[in-house]
Amino acid sequence: MSEAIKTDVLIIGAGPCGLFAVFELGLLDMKAHLIDILDKPGGQCAELYPEKPIYDIPGLPMVTGDGLTKALLEQIKPFGPVFHYQEMVQTIEKVGDPLFRVTTDQNKVFEAKVVVIAAGGGSFQPKRPPIPGIEAYEEKSVHYAVRKMDIFRGKRLLIAGGGDSALDWTLNLAPVASELTLLHRRDDFRAAPDSVNKMKALVAAGKINLAIGQVTSLDGAEGQVSAAVVKRNDGSVFSIACDAILPFFGLTMKLGPVADWGLTLKGDLIEVETASFETNVPGIFAIGDINTYPGKLKLILCGFHEGALMAQKAHRYVYPDKKLTFQYTTSSTSLQKKLGVS
Amino acid sequence: MSVVRPAFPVSRTPFMAKITYIDFEGQSRSVDAENGSTVMENAIKNGIPGIEAECGGACACATCHVYIDEAWREKVGGPSPMEEDMLDFGFDVRPNSRLSCQIKVTDELDGLVVRTPERQA
Ligand SMILES: Cc1cc2nc3c(=O)[nH]c(=O)nc-3n(C[C@H](O)[C@H](O)[C@H](O)COP(=O)(O)OP(=O)(O)OC[C@H]3O[C@@H](n4cnc5c(N)ncnc54)[C@H](O)[C@@H]3O)c2cc1C
Ligand code: FES
Numbered sequence: 001m002s003e004a005i006k007t008d009v010l011i012i013g014a015g016p017c018g019l020f021a022v023f024e025l026g027l028l029d030m031k032a033h034l035i036d037i038l039d040k041p042g043g044q045c046a047e048l049y050p051e052k053p054i055y056d057i058p059g060l061p062m063v064t065g066d067g068l069t070k071a072l073l074e075q076i077k078p079f080g081p082v083f084h085y086q087e088m089v090q091t092i093e094k095v096g097d098p099l100f101r102v103t104t105d106q107n108k109v110f111e112a113k114v115v116v117i118a119a120g121g122g123s124f125q126p127k128r129p130p131i132p133g134i135e136a137y138e139e140k141s142v143h144y145a146v147r148k149m150d151i152f153r154g155k156r157l158l159i160a161g162g163g164d165s166a167l168d169w170t171l172n173l174a175p176v177a178s179e180l181t182l183l184h185r186r187d188d189f190r191a192a193p194d195s196v197n198k199m200k201a202l203v204a205a206g207k208i209n210l211a212i213g214q215v216t217s218l219d220g221a222e223g224q225v226s227a228a229v230v231k232r233n234d235g236s237v238f239s240i241a242c243d244a245i246l247p248f249f250g251l252t253m254k255l256g257p258v259a260d261w262g263l264t265l266k267g268d269l270i271e272v273e274t275a276s277f278e279t280n281v282p283g284i285f286a287i288g289d290i291n292t293y294p295g296k297l298k299l300i301l302c303g304f305h306e307g308a309l310m311a312q313k314a315h316r317y318v319y320p321d322k323k324l325t326f327q328y329t330t331s332s333t334s335l336q337k338k339l340g341v342s
Numbered sequence: 343m344s345v346v347r348p349a350f351p352v353s354r355t356p357f358m359a360k361i362t363y364i365d366f367e368g369q370s371r372s373v374d375a376e377n378g379s380t381v382m383e384n385a386i387k388n389g390i391p392g393i394e395a396e397c398g399g400a401c402a403c404a405t406c407h408v409y410i411d412e413a414w415r416e417k418v419g420g421p422s423p424m425e426e427d428m429l430d431f432g433f434d435v436r437p438n439s440r441l442s443c444q445i446k447v448t449d450e451l452d453g454l455v456v457r458t459p460e461r462q463a
Contacts, residue, residue, distance in 0.1 A: 048397055048400070048402045048403060049397070049400055049402050052400060052402070121396070127431065127433075127463050128463075129433055130433050130434065130459075130460060130461040161430065162430045163430060163431075184430070185430065185435050186426075186430075188426070190427035190430060214433075214434065214435065233437065249430070249431050249433070250404070250430075250431040252396065252403070252405070252463040253396060
């Protein structure tokens, strides 16, 4: 096991609420690391609606999901948050009073005095196509993400989807695979036009195949696919021989490991008290969409408020001997120093 | 409380259209839907299974995918380009596929029948 990364506060989830928590913690001298399963910050704002407008962020009459994410990153920059992307937090273990050991699916280990769960609707996970028996092939010859391109060297690949992930991996893996087929349900791609043009050039040059249709079943044995059965839009069926399949149908939010952390849940949400948004385990807080309490609204602005109150209580765990005095960013030179503006 | 019936019809409540959802096992459920609401919203409000609507109707998740009954396809119409893009994230997408959060209830759609797929995500 690798050596533990030590931090005052570990934030699980880099959505808007996790990001703003860095600010509130930072003002009170607490350093934070953030972990997210995505490869970028912003949570739902970045993954589900980067270009759509939000109208109810106080003081911002209109901002897009992407715009809000960028603004938050700018706002928390003075506090030097450390991001760990493409890692899913798997376990939280209490090892001190309070001290938590947190491990990810990539075997990274963290030690933090305070854990803030800002996991939103849960971890973003790839959508699994409803193909009968697909589970048996997963991790072996059906992959929802590419971690090492080399495992596809010399193989016959089938990539399914029409978005940026499908097109990017088609372009990247074309030189690696012995044969590559891109399968999409229509001859129209929402991916970036530049990638679409590059893909079409590869098809025209005979380097890759393009097929139109949807996979209905898989042939193979013991986790190894040999072919995908594909239905065309007119209902006719054909088969594509392949050694590996990469389906890219976007992401969906699944609660994931949050359910196993020994916290009191109500449905898929973590119960918290409303003075500090602490869970039933002292030192573990939950803010944003993942928590619930009487009157809870799943709004970004509520998550911001929760982060501010959480930081007050977190301070007691990180600095048990220091007293907190309430200060405004407008008038406190000490806060302004931390923000780098004074 | 006594009910006073008006001498002639007065419409106070917005027009209600009947929408029927048939799940993949064939069970059918009907609801009264207000004009202007979406087919997805009425499913969620009435606890109709088979529609998840993770994104709350922003055409950003494709978990409100339905098949429009053939008899209604023309009246309902086809998806917008944005919806067509999002349908790529649906499964077993057919020519009569729509995202139910993008279908607004109107007088015209009174009696609409939609089918929900076996799985949304
Ligand atoms: C289409 C749409 C429109 C919306 N419009 C508005 C609006 O106008 N106004 C408004 O206030 N709200 C709006 N919302 C809701 C708003 O986006 C959410 O309230 C907000 O994103 C919640 O922020 P969060 O930080 O709590 O969680 P999220 O944004 O959900 O982020 C949580 C992050 O945690 C990560 N995560 C979860 N579990 C783990 C784990 N185990 N390990 C690692 N990472 C993990 C996830 O991958 C995710 O990135 C909208 C939502 C949608 C979908
Ligand atoms: S509810 Fe998300 S696309 Fe319709």
